[in-house]
Structure formats: structure tokens, C-alpha cells
Amino acid sequence: MNNRSKPLGMSLIAWITFAIFAVLIIFSFSRSKDYRLLAIAIPMLAALIIIPMILTRMSQSTYSSATPLYEEKARFHKVSNINSNTLGEAVKIRGTVERISFRWLNRPWLKINDGTGAISAILFTSLQESLAVGEQVEVLGTVIRAFPHRKAQAISAINVKKLTLNPLKQVQGQG
Numbered sequence: 001m002n003n004r005s006k007p008l009g010m011s012l013i014a015w016i017t018f019a020i021f022a023v024l025i026i027f028s029f030s031r032s033k034d035y036r037l038l039a040i041a042i043p044m045l046a047a048l049i050i051i052p053m054i055l056t057r058m059s060q061s062t063y064s065s066a067t068p069l070y071e072e073k074a075r076f077h078k079v080s081n082i083n084s085n086t087l088g089e090a091v092k093i094r095g096t097v098e099r100i101s102f103r104w105l106n107r108p109w110l111k112i113n114d115g116t117g118a119i120s121a122i123l124f125t126s127l128q129e130s131l132a133v134g135e136q137v138e139v140l141g142t143v144i145r146a147f148p149h150r151k152a153q154a155i156s157a158i159n160v161k162k163l164t165l166n167p168l169k170q171v172q173g174q175g
Contacts, residue, residue: 009052009053009056009057010049010052010053010056010106011052011104011105011106011107012104012105013104013105014048014049014052017048018045018048018049021041021044021045021048022045025037025038025041025045028041029041056106056125056126059124059125059126060125060126060128062125063125063158063159064128064159066158067140067158067159070090070140070141070142070158070159071140073090074090074091074092074140075089075090075091075092076091076092076093076094077091077092077093078093078114078116078117079093079095079112079113079114079116079117079118079119080116080117081116082119082143082153082155083153084151084153086143086153087143087144087145087153088142088143088144089142089143090140090141090142091140091141091142091143091155092138092139092140093112093114093119093121093138093139093155094114094136094137094138094139094163095112095113095114095115095118095136095137095139096112096113096114096134096135096136096137097110097111097112097131097132097133097134097135097136097137098111098112098113098118098133099111099133100131100132100133103127106125106126107122107123107124107125107126108123108126108127109121109122109123110122110123110131110137110139110157110160112137112139112155119153119154119155120146120154120155121139121141121154121155121157121160122144122154122155122156122157123157123160124156127160128159128160129161129162130162131160131162135162135163136162136163136164137160137161137162137163138160138161138163139155139157139159139160140157140158140159140160140161141155141156141157141158141159142155142156142158143155143156144156
């Protein structure tokens with residue numbers, strides 16, 4: 001099983017929709033041999049691919065432009081310090097990715113553990129870079145009420161950056 005989440009232009013649902021309609025159009029054309037069907041259907045199939053890709057790029061662009069604004073006001077928090085008093089605050093956390101869910105929707109939910117606790121980071125756009133379970137990340141976002149457990153908190157993530165260890169520190173730690 002591949003635990004890697006990679007950025008996609010379209011969600012799995014959009015690809016499945018495209019495939020179903022492509023098969024239906026091919027079947028219909030093979031039965032009717034009516035080229036007018038193709039004149040209408042091919043642009044519609046193209047739209048089924050182009051529109052989701054454009055919406056994904058627009059969403060990522062919006063989040064990218066919002067990142068500097070959040071960077072200015074966000075403070076680092078330990079997960080254990082995030083509670084109902086921090087609702088609505090811009091926060092940064094660093095931790096390890098424990099789980100990645102809903103990547104097939106291009107709306108991934110990440111479970112992040114920083115050693116003091118774990119919290120969900122919910123993205124409303126696809127990831128900008130590939131992530132895998134076990135990697136270190138920095139999450140920037142706003143504290144919100146978790147769904148469906150409204151008493152818990154989650155982070156509505158604006159940006160998720162993969163952290164890389166400094167090679168010099170790795171060498172020093174081994175010696």
C-alpha cells in the first residue's frame with residue numbers, strides 16, 4: 001500500500017465521472033454513428049477535466065496568497081496547548097504525520113502528532129507537495145471545532161510544509 005499523498009490536478013471522483021461519461025459517449029456513438037454527438041460530447045468531456053483543474057489551481061493560489069498574512073500573526077503552539085480558548089487563532093504546529101485521509105477528494109485530513117498530543121489538520125485544497133505517513137511537517141492555519149466531535153479542536157490548514165532535517169545536524173548527531 002502506498003502511503004504517499006501526492007498533489008493531483010483532479011480528485012478521484014472527477015476522474016471516475018470523466019471515465020463513466022467517456023464510456024457512455026463511446027457506447028452511444030458506436031450505436032448511432034452520429035458525428036453531431038461527438039461535436040457536443042468531446043468539448044463536454046474536456047470541460048470535465050479542465051474545470052476541476054482550474055478550480056484546484058485557483059484554490060491553491062488563494063491559499064498561497066493568504067499564507068504570508070497568516071505567517072505574520074501565527075504563533076507556534078504545542079498541540080496540548082490548543083483548546084477552546086484558542087478557537088479562531090492563527091497557529092503553527094510542528095509534528096509527525098500519523099495518518100492521511102480523504103486524499104482521493106483532494107481535501108486531505110492529516111493527523112499530526114507533536115509529542116504532546118495529536119490533532120487533525122484539514123485542508124480545503126490539495127497538498128502542494130507529496131507527503132507520507134511518518135514525515136515531519138509544519139502546519140499553518142486557524143483553530144476550528146473538529147467535525148463531528150464539536151468539543152475537540154482541529155486546524156483549518158492554510159499551508160503544510162514538509163520539514164527536512166539539516167544534514168549537518170544529522171552528521172553531528174551520528175558522531
